[in-house]
Amino acid sequence: MGSIQHQLAPSRQKLKFVAIVALVRRQAFTQAMEQLNVLLEEEPENQKYLIVKGIVLVRMGDSTTALEIFESVLKEHPPQALALLNYGHTLKSVGRADEAAQVYRRAVNKSPGLGEAYWSLANLKTFRFSDDDIETMRAAITSNDGDADDQSHLAFALATALADREQYDESFKFYQRGNTIRRLKHRFDPEKNRYNAVRQIHTCTANFFATRHGYGCPARDPIFIVGLPRSGSTLLEQILASHSLVEGTAELPDIIVISRQLGGRKRNNPATKYPEILADLSPQKLRELGKGYLASTRVQRGNSPFFVDKMPNNFLHIGLIHLILPNAKIIDARRHPMAGCFSCYKQLFAQGQTFTYDLTDVGRYYRNYAKVMDHWDTVLPGRVLRVQYEDMVADPEAQTRRLLDYCELPFEEQCLRFYETNRAIRTPSAEQVRQPIYKEGLEQWRHFEAHLTPLKDALGPLLERYPIN
Numbered sequence: 001m002g003s004i005q006h007q008l009a010p011s012r013q014k015l016k017f018v019a020i021v022a023l024v025r026r027q028a029f030t031q032a033m034e035q036l037n038v039l040l041e042e043e044p045e046n047q048k049y050l051i052v053k054g055i056v057l058v059r060m061g062d063s064t065t066a067l068e069i070f071e072s073v074l075k076e077h078p079p080q081a082l083a084l085l086n087y088g089h090t091l092k093s094v095g096r097a098d099e100a101a102q103v104y105r106r107a108v109n110k111s112p113g114l115g116e117a118y119w120s121l122a123n124l125k126t127f128r129f130s131d132d133d134i135e136t137m138r139a140a141i142t143s144n145d146g147d148a149d150d151q152s153h154l155a156f157a158l159a160t161a162l163a164d165r166e167q168y169d170e171s172f173k174f175y176q177r178g179n180t181i182r183r184l185k186h187r188f189d190p191e192k193n194r195y196n197a198v199r200q201i202h203t204c205t206a207n208f209f210a211t212r213h214g215y216g217c218p219a220r221d222p223i224f225i226v227g228l229p230r231s232g233s234t235l236l237e238q239i240l241a242s243h244s245l246v247e248g249t250a251e252l253p254d255i256i257v258i259s260r261q262l263g264g265r266k267r268n269n270p271a272t273k274y275p276e277i278l279a280d281l282s283p284q285k286l287r288e289l290g291k292g293y294l295a296s297t298r299v300q301r302g303n304s305p306f307f308v309d310k311m312p313n314n315f316l317h318i319g320l321i322h323l324i325l326p327n328a329k330i331i332d333a334r335r336h337p338m339a340g341c342f343s344c345y346k347q348l349f350a351q352g353q354t355f356t357y358d359l360t361d362v363g364r365y366y367r368n369y370a371k372v373m374d375h376w377d378t379v380l381p382g383r384v385l386r387v388q389y390e391d392m393v394a395d396p397e398a399q400t401r402r403l404l405d406y407c408e409l410p411f412e413e414q415c416l417r418f419y420e421t422n423r424a425i426r427t428p429s430a431e432q433v434r435q436p437i438y439k440e441g442l443e444q445w446r447h448f449e450a451h452l453t454p455l456k457d458a459l460g461p462l463l464e465r466y467p468i469n
Contacts, residue, residue, distance in 0.1 A: 013042070017048070017049070017052075020032050020035050020052065021052070023035070024059075029056050029060050030299055032052075033056050040053065047073055047077045047080070050069055050072070051073060051080075051083050053069060054067075054086060058086075060299055061249065061250070061300050061301075063090055063093055063094050067094070070086060081111045081117070084103055084104070084107040084110065084117075085104070085107055085117065088101075088107065097126060100120075100124065101121060101127055105121070108121075112140070113150055114150065115140075115149060115150035115152065116149070116153045118133075118153060119153040119157040119348055122156065122161065128161075128164055129157075134158065134162075137161070140154055141155060148185060152181040154178075155175070156174070159171045159172070159173075159174035159175040159177075162174065163447075168447040172448050175345065175346050176451075179345065179356075179358065183354075186357065188358070188361050188365075190355075190361055193365060194364070196316065197368045197371060200316060200319060200372060200375070201372065203279065203319070204275065204278070206378070208278075209322065209379060212286075215283045215326070216287055216322075216323050216324045217287050217290025217294065217324060218326070218327055219290065219325060219328075220306070221294060221307060222294075222328040222329070223240060223307065223308045223328070223329045223330075224311075224328060225308060225333055226312055226318065226330065227333035227334060227335075228333075228341075228365075228369060229344055229349065229353055231312070231333045231334060231340045231343075232333045232334075232387070232389035232392060233312055233333040235437070236310075236387060236392075237308045238418045238419075239418045240407070240415070241308060241418075242412070242414045243404070243409055243412050243415055244412060244414075245305050245306055245409060246307065246409070247302055247306070247307050248307070248308045249307050249308060250309075250310070251312065252311055253311065255293065255309070255311065255321060256311065256313065256314070258292070258293065259320060262277050262281075263277075275320070278319065287324075289324040290325045293325065297309065318372075318376045318384065322383060329406065331384070331403070332387070333387055333389065334388050334389065335389040336390060336466050338445050338452065338455065338456070338459070338466075339442060341366050342444075342445040344356040344362050359454040360454045360458045361458075362458075363454070363456075363460075366458075367460070373386075385402075385403070385406040392437070393437055393438075393442060396416060400416060
């Protein structure tokens with residue numbers, strides 16, 4: 001009996017580990033950590049468990065301990081690509097970009113066909129590939145070795161390298177190739193996206209909110225930043241996090257989790273699905289949901305009275321946010337649609353954002369986003385502050401003062417020196433917001449304009465609001 005149990009033990013541990021990975025993907029980090037610690041009590045030196053623990057710690061805001069774990073793993077075990085990549089990602093997030101580049105280079109040397117290592121170098125935004133690097137990436141893409149993920153990462157990395165050398169036409173071919181590969185694996189449903197926007201608009205009317213005035217949890221702690229990715233949200237968060245009363249956290253999943261819990265996949269009656277079910281929630285339930293959000297995000301926070309949640313996709317859920325946290329601040333990070341959409345198209349996101357893999361899809365998504373935001377402006381006038389990225393670049397002090405006034409925060413000079421603020425940042429703009437604001441990136445899309453007709457067509461009349469000079 002004992003020998004049978006011994007033989008079965010590894011399979012039980014494997015099943016537990018698979019369950020933990022599933023929790024991480026669902027962003028249930030507290031639960032994942034609890035179960036990881038149980039496994040590590042049994043196998044404290046298990047490299048795989050330790051790497052995942054480091055990943056979870058980063059997502060929970062403890063980059064310092066995560067770095068210690070990755071460094072220990074790489075010291076005690078032969079270096080694996082997974083450990084090197086996540087060590088590099090964590091170094092990048094805390095502002096140690098030069099060290100991150102060295103670690104990514106080690107990953108490349110260990111696994112020359114590892115596309116993610118090349119993309120990680122490109123995604124530093126400050127790294128420049130050598131001629132040899134470019135030829136190696138070309139050869140790897142031409143050979144078509146490796147899986148689809150390697151191929152897409154290589155394509156995006158090579159596209160970035162060529163753009164840095166102003167070889168824009170060839171660069172676009174590789175952006176297109178990388179996006180095509182990703183789109184085959186991660187499909188986006190534009191009609192479903194449009195339908196979800198329409199449902200929010202039909203449910204959350206001005207009268208709907210008027211009859212629920214005063215509902216929800218009155219806490220003022222959260223500052224939500226919404227919008228499209230690559231629209232200046234990390235810059236806004238960094239400015240706010242430079243204030244003595246505010247801390248930045250991350251793109252928190254908690255509002256989306258609440259919306260899914262309210263949605264109930266097994267419910268067949270449309271009236272009991274989200275967002276329609278919002279009409280049936282009692283004042284007590286809305287208050288509980290607000291308190292629940294504050295409780296679930298507590299793990300991401302320190303002791304500051306205010307914190308930033310910059311999940312961009314929350315723009316669809318502003319009605320929910322207003323109902324459960326009526327005193328929370330909400331900021332819309334907006335960017336010119338051509339610049340913002342193309343910036344999304346050329347960014348390989350680690351997960352989610354499947355609308356970015358096709359120019360037509362990203363244009364339609366932007367139109368839905370603008371339509372929903374127009375609706376919130378109509379039914380909740382003055383509730384959301386819109387910050388246009390181009391305005392922030394043109395006059396940082398005026399826009400920063402406007403931002404702080406809206407958040408009811410006293411002006412602090414440090415907010416203008418946001419690039420000096422030392423904190424972990426886990427978005428593609430991590431290195432860019434550690435430098436003063438620069439204007440060079442505003443018009444980058446124009447270098448690729450000859451290829452962007454599908455995007456212009458998808459944006460359609462919306463472009464009239466943003467004239468192209």
